Amino acid sequence: MIELQGLTKTYAGKDVVEEVSLRVESGEFGVLIGPSGCGKSTTLRMINRLIPITRGRILLGDEDVTELPPEQLRRRIGYAIQSTGLFPHWTVAENIAVVPGLLKWPKQRIDARIDELLNLFHLDAGEFRHKYPHQLSGGQAQRVGVARALAADPEALLMDEPFGAVDPLTRDVLQNEMLRVHRQTGKTIVFVTHDMDEALKLASRIAILNAGRLVQYDRPIELLTQPADEFVRNFIGKADLGLKLLSRRWVYQYQQSAEILEQPSSFHHDRSSVTHGWEIDDQGRPLCLHGGRLYAEESEQRTRVTHEWSATPDMTMKEALSRMVWFRVMVLPVLDEQERLIGEVAMQGVMGREP
Amino acid sequence: MHSTKVSKGESEGLVANRVLLTLLVAALIGAALLPFAAMAPNRLVSGQSVGLVSALLAWQWGTLGLLAVLLGLCALSRPFSLPAAYRLVLVAAPLWLLLVLYGLGSYADRALEDASSAARISQGAAFWIVAFCPVLMIVDAFQRLHTNLALRSLYAALLAGSVAAMFALDVFDGLAILREYANNRELFAAEFATHLRLVASALGPALAIGLPLGLLAHRRSGARGPLFGLLNFFQTIPSIALFALLVAPLAALSEALPFLRALGVKGIGATPAIIALIMYALLPIVRNTYAGFAGVAATTLEAARGMGMTSRQILWRVEIPLALPVILSGLRIVTVQAIGLTVVAALIGAGGLGSFIFQGLGQYAIDLVLLGAVPTIALAVVADFLLQILVAISKPAGAR
Numbered sequence: 001m002i003e004l005q006g007l008t009k010t011y012a013g014k015d016v017v018e019e020v021s022l023r024v025e026s027g028e029f030g031v032l033i034g035p036s037g038c039g040k041s042t043t044l045r046m047i048n049r050l051i052p053i054t055r056g057r058i059l060l061g062d063e064d065v066t067e068l069p070p071e072q073l074r075r076r077i078g079y080a081i082q083s084t085g086l087f088p089h090w091t092v093a094e095n096i097a098v099v100p101g102l103l104k105w106p107k108q109r110i111d112a113r114i115d116e117l118l119n120l121f122h123l124d125a126g127e128f129r130h131k132y133p134h135q136l137s138g139g140q141a142q143r144v145g146v147a148r149a150l151a152a153d154p155e156a157l158l159m160d161e162p163f164g165a166v167d168p169l170t171r172d173v174l175q176n177e178m179l180r181v182h183r184q185t186g187k188t189i190v191f192v193t194h195d196m197d198e199a200l201k202l203a204s205r206i207a208i209l210n211a212g213r214l215v216q217y218d219r220p221i222e223l224l225t226q227p228a229d230e231f232v233r234n235f236i237g238k239a240d241l242g243l244k245l246l247s248r249r250w251v252y253q254y255q256q257s258a259e260i261l262e263q264p265s266s267f268h269h270d271r272s273s274v275t276h277g278w279e280i281d282d283q284g285r286p287l288c289l290h291g292g293r294l295y296a297e298e299s300e301q302r303t304r305v306t307h308e309w310s311a312t313p314d315m316t317m318k319e320a321l322s323r324m325v326w327f328r329v330m331v332l333p334v335l336d337e338q339e340r341l342i343g344e345v346a347m348q349g350v351m352g353r354e355p
Numbered sequence: 356m357h358s359t360k361v362s363k364g365e366s367e368g369l370v371a372n373r374v375l376l377t378l379l380v381a382a383l384i385g386a387a388l389l390p391f392a393a394m395a396p397n398r399l400v401s402g403q404s405v406g407l408v409s410a411l412l413a414w415q416w417g418t419l420g421l422l423a424v425l426l427g428l429c430a431l432s433r434p435f436s437l438p439a440a441y442r443l444v445l446v447a448a449p450l451w452l453l454l455v456l457y458g459l460g461s462y463a464d465r466a467l468e469d470a471s472s473a474a475r476i477s478q479g480a481a482f483w484i485v486a487f488c489p490v491l492m493i494v495d496a497f498q499r500l501h502t503n504l505a506l507r508s509l510y511a512a513l514l515a516g517s518v519a520a521m522f523a524l525d526v527f528d529g530l531a532i533l534r535e536y537a538n539n540r541e542l543f544a545a546e547f548a549t550h551l552r553l554v555a556s557a558l559g560p561a562l563a564i565g566l567p568l569g570l571l572a573h574r575r576s577g578a579r580g581p582l583f584g585l586l587n588f589f590q591t592i593p594s595i596a597l598f599a600l601l602v603a604p605l606a607a608l609s610e611a612l613p614f615l616r617a618l619g620v621k622g623i624g625a626t627p628a629i630i631a632l633i634m635y636a637l638l639p640i641v642r643n644t645y646a647g648f649a650g651v652a653a654t655t656l657e658a659a660r661g662m663g664m665t666s667r668q669i670l671w672r673v674e675i676p677l678a679l680p681v682i683l684s685g686l687r688i689v690t691v692q693a694i695g696l697t698v699v700a701a702l703i704g705a706g707g708l709g710s711f712i713f714q715g716l717g718q719y720a721i722d723l724v725l726l727g728a729v730p731t732i733a734l735a736v737v738a739d740f741l742l743q744i745l746v747a748i749s750k751p752a753g754a755r
Contacts (some may be wrong), residue, residue, distance in 0.1 A: 050661055074663030085658025089676050089751030099662050132752065148662075158661075 001026045002047065002156050002188060007056035009042055009212075017042050018212040019056075024156075024205065027186045031199040034209035035235070043209070044158055044192045048074045060155055075099055078149030078157040078187075082164045084141045086133040092118075092144050093129040099152040117147040120181060139170040143177070150181075156188040163198070175201055196236060200224075200247050201316075208232055220248050243318050251320050251345050252313035255334050258344040261290060276331055284340040286310075286333045293329055303329055310335050311345055320345055368432055374495045375444060376430040378488045383423060385484030392459060392482060394466055397473040398531075398720055407481055411458040419458075419485075422451045426492070437499075444496040448489035449514055455485050456521060463529030475531040477722055504747045511740060531722035532729065539711070539726070547730065550707035553625060553700060554693045557632030561689065565637050566682070569644020579645070586638040594696055597634065598703045601627035628700035635696060636689040643685025647678030679749045687742035694735045698727070708734075 002024045009017040017039040024030035032040040045051040047058060049070040057066045065073050078099075086095050093114050100110045118125040121143040133141055142162060149157055163171045163178075179202060182189060193199055199206050200220050207217040208231075216228035224245050227233040236244065261277035276292030289303040303309070311320045311332045320332055324347060331346040370376055386407045395402030408416050425447050429440040463476040493514075497507055527533050536543055572579045592600070606622025609615050620626045651674050659669045701709030708727045715723030 048661060050657070071663045071665050074661060079658070079661035081654060081658060081661070083652075083654040085652075085654040085661075087655060087659070087673060088652075091752075098664070102663055102668075145658075 001059070001061055002030075002190060003059040004043070004047070005057040005059070007043060007046055007058070008054050009039070009046060009051060010054040016212050017046065020209070020212075020214045021056075022207050022214060022217045024188055024190055026188050029182055029189045029191065029202055029204045031191045031193060031203035031206045032209060033193055033196065033199045033206060033235075034215075036194065037211075038209040039212040040192045040194075040209050041160055044160055044190060047158055047190065048077050048079055050074075075102055075152065076155050078151075078154040080146045080149040080157070080159045080162045082161045084133070084145035086136075086141055086145060086148070088133050090132075091129065092123075092131050092133070092136070095133070095144060096148045096151050098148065099154075103152055105152070113151060113153075117150060120150075120184065121147055121177065123147075137170075138166045139174060142166060142170075142174055146178070146181070150185065150187070154187075156190065159189065159191045161192055161194070164193070164195075171198075178202060196244070197247065200244060208235060210235075221245075224248065243321075246317040246321055246350070249317040250313065251311045251315045251317060251334055254317060254320075254345050254349045255313065255343040256346065256349055258286075258333065258341055260341070278333065278341055278344070280341055283338075285338075286335070286341040289329065289331065289333070292331045303327070305333055312336075313342075317345075317350065321347075321350060370430060371432040371437060371440065372430045372495075372499075375426065375492055378492050378495070379423060379426050379430060382485050382488035385481050385488075389481035389484065390479035391485075392462055392466075392479050393477045394470070395475050395477070396471065398475055398722070402475065402477060404479060405462075407485070410462045412461070415454060415458045415461075419451060419454055422447050422454070426451070441496040441500045444492055445510070448492040448496070449517075452486060452489040452514075453517055453521070455482065455489075456518065457526060460521065460526035460529065463527070467529050475534065475722065476529055477531045504744060508740075508744060532725045535711075535720075535722045535726045543711075543726070546706055546708055546710055549705075550694075550697055550709075550731075550734070553628055553632065553697045553705060553707055554690070556625075557629050557636060557693055557697075558686075558690060560629075561633045561636035561640055562686070564633070565640030566644055568637070569641045569682070570648060572641060572645040573648035582641065583638075586641055589634045590638050594631065594635070594699045595702065597631045598627060598700060601630055602703060605630075623704040625705050627703055628697070628705035632693050632696055632700070636693055639685045639688045639692070640682075643688075644678070644682050647681030647685075648674055650681060651677045676751055680746050680751075683742065683746045683749050687739060687746060690738045690742060691735045694731060694738060698731055 003022075005021050007017060007020040008015060020039075020043055022030075032043060034040050042051055046053050046056075053066065057064060059065065060073075060076065065076075087098075093111075096114045096117060097110050100113060105113075114129065115125040118128055123140065123143060128136075128140070128144075133144070136144065146157075146159070146162065149159075163174050166174065175198060181187075182202075191202060203220055205217065206220055206223050208215045208223070210231050216223060216232050218226075218228075223232065224236060224241065227236060259277045261279055277290050278286050279288040279290060280286050286305045288305060291301050292303065293301060309323060309327045309329070309332070311323065311334050313334060313336075324330065324332055330348070331344050333341050334343040334345055336342045390404030391407040391410045392405045393402030394405065411419070426444060429435060429443050429447070435443060459478055459482055466476055467474060493510075497510075521527065528537075568582060572582055589597075602622045605620065605627050609620045609622060655673065655677070656669065659673050664672070697705070697707045698709035698712060701707050701713055708731045711727030712724050712731075713727075715721065715725075715727065
């Protein structure tokens, strides 16, 4: 648990961070977000005292760490930054070993920990241990950066726009991995970003800052449905509010049972309603959708199921909706890990329920 | 349009290595037009020039000719592939060099057989050209092959060893420069040692002062401007003027303070020389130290701090290892520069190899000048090469 109490930073008589108080509970994924210059990065860097605190207190667990020597404090809090900051003259293993080394862990324990962390990020330890940072791709370097921050099993993890400099595809993969790692480790995380979609995807709680002040600190869904003021409403963006809401909704919440056709050939499309049914193979995998399209000719009413045109229970509804729109179909099959049909998610479901 | 394209393509296709071809043509023109050696009845009169073909035996210039043809083929795109051509150059060029050296030595022996003992054989312009061109060919071939430093060092050691062996086998004993050496054997050893001592006693303090100043320039942006201004000013003073300028104040100091006199501080000699050398060495050392530290990425330092390293740990484990290659490049510049400048220090009585040069200039004895100049150049080349190796080793494995 990290608690900030009245945290204030004054530069040349001007408050850049003013009386920020918030509490990130154990195992929570807290995100600080706001426009440029709102003080989100300054707030984060005051937590590990890379920037000295002008006023206020910081609690780590139940301990007041405001007066702790900064070096000691930093060894208890992981820190990952945008450009990774990996040491170019050290191998991946040496980079990860920094904080455990500073804490004087025995060599065997450090070695075991390096392998454990590389495995956690699905990096082959035999291959990556001895690589140098310049031999890594952007995504790999960022994974090593986060692994290094987690090396000494810190009480909390601070991340300063860690995925800001990677391409959108890699960012998406890294975000999913971060969610998985967060689930697996249960670390308390404070994460800074300026990207609302990233915040909505990752956060269990979002703190919106403006001009050095904390405007709202809430769960994402409340932020979307009950914005504290006009600034929050504008910052979230009115344009695709519906889609943002769906980005915090998952397919399993909208999943319905699917109708399986015993005799697919006898299916007849009725243009007045959007009836449909699924054709499956003997393994239970969907082969084909019959019907389920609006304004389509009879000949277009059989849609072959592909990997791109399907959903999984943990997919966001935003993604599922996007796939429906792209393939011009009113319904998506929901597949389990063996690709068996376990249900469907339909446009009517999205429209019929309060998000 | 079409035809010009084709002819351009052909000419590009025919010559694969323009540098090699240029060097070869330069060597051949030099060998044809300029004197290879000169023979004089005594030390003080200028000698009679001898061309390469008449100085060397038939098998010697014949073999040189064959090697030239081989090197010429290496410069073309056919018949050899590029890597094969570079490797052939690395075999043919040193053979050429050693043969030229041997040829000069054997010519001197033959020419002196029926001459008076005062007669002297000196090397001519063509010798320097045909000896220098193969060296450049070797350097060029290594650069194109991207050979690693270990192999280059081994190769250089082998070549240097072969030349040293020729000295040891008295191949060059007939040459005037070695006659001068034989006459000044003990003095040469002493001056050589003095030269090295002057360079070392300037570089030590220059590093001791320059490294902290470089770090200061990095940490305190306010100190940077005045510091570099002052050091730049030192650099603009001509070396002879600086040596001379130091003589009077040092003489006065040593006059006024007896304990300085007891330490050996005088207006002339080693003291002003060392001080001037330090002043010249400071700028490159401070500049490169500053550049080395400034080149360490800000994010690397932020990460180091964020992980709980102390300032001292950051300095020794992150900043210095990452800055070291740049700092050592500065040392390399300064060392080569100091070896050269120390020659001038002979003018104010500091000794060193420069004393042969100025003595030789005074007596119009070119061979004595060369006795000072050639070892100075060799010393600079060797120091440069050794420090280059050091720079390469100091590069962090991740950046090599």
